[in-house]
Amino acid sequence: MGRRTEGEESAAPGARPLRRDAELNRRRILQAGREVFAARGLQATLNDVAHHAGLGVGTVYRKYPDKQTLAEAVFGEELDEIAAMAREARAEDDAFAALAGFLERALARAAHNRGLRELMRHGTLEGAALTRARREITSHCEHLVARARTxxxxxxxxxxxxxxxxxxxxxxxxxxPAEHPSETWRRYLAIILDGLRAHPRQAPLPGPPRTPPARIPGADQP
Known part of the structure; x- marks a missing residue:
């Protein structure tokens, strides 16, 4: 049996060993995909990802033949990490606090990720990894809601x-549009969460709006 050369990693029997540089390129493409989809949304192209990764377009296409395949890989990892947050929340004693904390953490992630928000809004990607992660997140949230009710x-x-x-x-x-969008959404999440409580609390709301509320037509008419 020949000696494995440096730069190759072990693989399953019968599978071709994956060179270390190939695996590094794969991770580099996924990281670039995360950053590009987060900044530009799902309309970003494989060419955009290749340029951001500093790799040739052909290298990206060999790993991911189309944008859908890459996006499913990127957001499969994203949703897996959010599912892990939900799983960790189940270990907390106070189920309502755990649910509220999970929602805030997950939404904080989405606040800075345009592609993730588009995925949540439209659900246009339906790969097996995404479906599995969505089901896990839903299952954990159902458990927290049921326990908070109990x-x-x-x-x-x-x-x-x-x-x-x-x-x-x-x-x-x-x-x-907002001067400080991170403050704005946290404010309204706090209002919604108070509405879910059996006994609403009067804690100060985060981040007061920077602009007056929009005028409702006819509201000042007798």
């Missing part, structure tokens, strides 16, 4: 089905 922390009538629309509402706030 603990008496959740107002009557709130169900697991309310979580996705809440995320969509916060996404809409993130899309609004």
């Amino acid at each position: 603990q008496g922390a959740l107002r009557d009538g709130v169900t697991e089905a309310d979580i996705a629309p809440i995320a969509a509402m916060i996404d809409a706030v993130m899309a609004l």
Whole structure:
């Protein structure tokens, strides 16, 4: 048996060994994909990713033959990491605090990731890894909601089905122009979370709006 050369890694029996530089390129492409999709959204191209990664377009196409394949790989990892956040939240004693903390962490990630928000909004990517991660996130959230209800922390009538629309509402706030968007969405998340509580608290709201609320036509008419 020949000696494995430096730069190659072991692989499953019968599989061609993956060279270390090839694996490094794969990780480099995925990282570039994360950064490009986060900044430009899902309309970014494989050429954009190749340029950002400092690699030839052919190298990217050999690894990922189309944008859909790369986007599914990138966001599969993103959703896996969000699923891990939800899984960790289940270990907390206070289920409502755990659910609120998870929503804030997950939405904070989406606030700076245009592609992730587009994925959440439209769900146009449906690879197996994405489907599995979505199901895991949903399962963890259902568990937290059920436990918060059992603990008496959740107002009557709130169900697991309310979580996705809440995320969509916060996404809409993130899309609004604002001087400090990170403060704005956190403010409205706090308002929504207080509305979910069985016993709303009067904690100060984060980040007051920087501009007056929009005038409602006819509101000042007798």
